[in-house]
Amino acid sequence: MTSGSVIDAYTSEQVQTAVAGALAVARSDDELIRRAAFGLAQVCLTELRDRFGSAHGRTVVLLAGMGKNGADAMVAGKHLRERGVAVRAVATSGHVDAIGTRHLQVPVIDATDSAGLKQALDLVAGADMVVDGIVGDAMVGSLRTPASDLVQAIPDTALVVAVDLPSGVDPDSGAISGVHVRADVTVTFAAYKRCLLLPPASQVAGRVVFVDVGITPRLAPIGQVQRLTPSGVADRWPTPGPGDHKYSRGLLGIVAGSDRYPGAAVLACLGAFGTGVGIVRYTGPRHVGDLILQHVPEAERYPGKVDAYLLGSGVLDDADQDRAIDEALATGLPCVVDAGAIETCVSRRAGGDRPTPGDRVLLTPHVGELGRSLSAIGYDATTAGILQRPYEHALRVADAADVTVLLKGSTTIVVGPDGRSFSQDDGPAWLATAGSGDVLAGIAGALTSAGLPALDTGAMATFVHGRAAALAANDGPLRASQIAEHAPTAVRELLVEKETSVRPRAGRRGGRVRGHAGGRGRGRE
Incomplete structure (x- = not known):
């Protein structure tokens, strides 16, 4: 209810x-x-x-x-x-x-x-x-x-x-x-x-x-279909306690970036650090690693022990990275699978290679990538057909590959293999810009490394991504890097709202709140 x-x-x-x-x-x-x-x-x-x-x-x-x-x-x-x-x-x-x-x-x-x-x-x-x-x-x-x-x-x-x-x-x-x-x-x-x-x-x-x-x-x-409100996101958001340290707050391994899309890895790292990850360990081309360290000196440029993976953002035609993605998928660790790793993940898992439970694998395709995933499981669908029934097409992939699918769009839906889903509509139309999906993947990676299940992770990451974009846009154009810059503020405001809402106020009268969902003019890369 x-x-x-x-x-x-x-x-x-x-x-x-x-x-x-x-x-x-x-x-x-x-x-x-x-x-x-x-x-x-x-x-x-x-x-x-x-x-x-x-x-x-x-x-x-x-x-x-x-x-x-x-x-x-x-x-x-x-x-x-x-x-x-x-x-x-x-x-x-x-x-x-x-x-x-x-x-x-x-x-x-x-x-x-x-x-x-x-x-x-x-x-x-x-x-x-x-x-x-x-x-x-x-x-x-x-x-x-x-x-x-x-x-x-x-x-x-x-x-x-x-x-x-x-x-x-x-x-x-x-x-x-x-x-x-x-x-x-x-x-x-x-x-x-x-x-x-x-x-x-x-x-x-x-x-x-x-x-x-x-x-x-x-x-x-x-x-079966739900939408998280701000308080719902705040209730689930992982926050550090007095005994926490960088190793307990989530170690995220990232395989991302390429000659063509070097910035994707940077944006993914920014999204992860901006929403609370403890450590990021990057695997990829050396020049992409150099670029990451220029913008995110907190990142570590070597493989090592991790709690979860973010795979595929900006990856293109790199045999070493493809090998790293295969190895990560075989570990059984939770993972966020984006862009260049999606088809590999779907093909492997649809074929029965499923070391990680479906509620710990989050795919983050846009419509075109979902179409290619459908082809990988032997189902042809046009872009128009997917846009006509996005939930049903996302569920088809989720069920066939035993994964959770976050389908990006003006309204983003997150569909688990059992059909349970979240629908989030939290950002401005300006959110539809190059690189915003890489930031979203980074946010999802941070939450995944903190131990959250894929369905909650997808909805929460989408919400904070949208709120950060709204702060960055302020009714005007934005760049994806600005979404990452405003992500800490979005999280802080969310948690402050939660703290304020549960703190009793003397003399305050109760009121009614209208239920609200939907909206107009939302966009997502």
């Missing part, structure tokens, strides 16, 4: 089962709808006031399907009318839930009729806000006319509030195959649906607000 540390997301089947259980003991069929609708109306009013200064007199068009989401929208419309909002309702399937019609008590335009559709399209084109209650988590397939026509008619100037999830996205996989709603805000009830955390759907959900309607106790304690 969603807590202060973790946001849990569930399948549509899990949510529907929980809702059915709640309805079985509810005092009336519309009890849950009334709770959901009131929360939805409050969000709509807040958005209207923020945009226009006042909600009074603004035009809100409700697009209501025949299911409970349509009823939620209609009952919310009643609350909006009571606040002076001009509410119009459109039935996208010919009729809407009787509960919603009874509460709203305004004429409902039937968009399945040609004359009604024309009238509805005109209303949508002039709306200040459109409330998307077309379909919910039981959706199958793409939106069809008239719903698709109405969605396409929504003007860019209108605020769009989605009920439960944006219509047109797959509730479980997050895939989008046709016309869909792009929301400014999604108000979700009962539980987060997986599509609200999984790309590409998460990228069209806008800001996500969770309204608790009393269903959460009926859900599993842990969702």
Whole structure:
């Protein structure tokens, strides 16, 4: 269940089962709808006031399907009318839930009729806000006319509030195959649906607000898809104690860099030292080692005893490094596998050579590298196909090679071989720059050397990487080296926030915090 540390997301089947259980003991069929609708109306009013200064007199068009989401929208419309909002309702399937019609008590335009559709399209084109209650988590397939026509008619100037999830996205996989709603805000009830955390759907959900309607106790304690909050990262972050020394804080062996990409090794070392590693021991070309020592004099340029490895960042066409990667993979030690080592690791482990448990091996591919990994296990996938269903493709590699896969992107997902995953969306779009992935690998290497499992490592490294990028960017361009420079500050602020949040304050009143996930315009190398 969603807590202060973790946001849990569930399948549509899990949510529907929980809702059915709640309805079985509810005092009336519309009890849950009334709770959901009131929360939805409050969000709509807040958005209207923020945009226009006042909600009074603004035009809100409700697009209501025949299911409970349509009823939620209609009952919310009643609350909006009571606040002076001009509410119009459109039935996208010919009729809407009787509960919603009874509460709203305004004429409902039937968009399945040609004359009604024309009238509805005109209303949508002039709306200040459109409330998307077309379909919910039981959706199958793409939106069809008239719903698709109405969605396409929504003007860019209108605020769009989605009920439960944006219509047109797959509730479980997050895939989008046709016309869909792009929301400014999604108000979700009962539980987060997986599509609200999984790309590409998460990228069209806008800001996500969770309204608790009393269903959460009926859900599993842990969702298969999760998102770490700042407190969740802080709770897991390894911090040194009075008895620690450089050898107890993690010894990380790094095999990285090449003639073409010498800076990759430097950035990986900077990322590791910037987030708390005790010692880095570098293996690679001498001139790359010289470059590392110019920028990171703390690094050691010789192989030796290590607790974990970071392999492959910037490695290209070097027989000695390839041999070092093979030897490292054979040790059974935990490892972060990046760039030039990914295909080797996948091929070996898919073939049964698995000295290290899958929950201690973290792969960090971008989409192209994941595509090559899929080819290595005999599965062809296009870039477009991977972007359409990134979770499913990452899981295919994770399962076949018994590894944990961190797939970099505007929303980064970390998928374990058992399907459990994290989805993190924590950095600015400026993060998509050369070398940022090498810094991320270094951060992950530091956490891996500290003994953290791969799934937690991937989510935590992604979070701190994103926060450091936000500090470095300050709404402008950045270089990857600046991400590494700001990583210590990102960690420090995270831990300070944790300390402050648990320290009691005299006279402070408790408050409510809205659940929040997703965002717009994120990027990652």
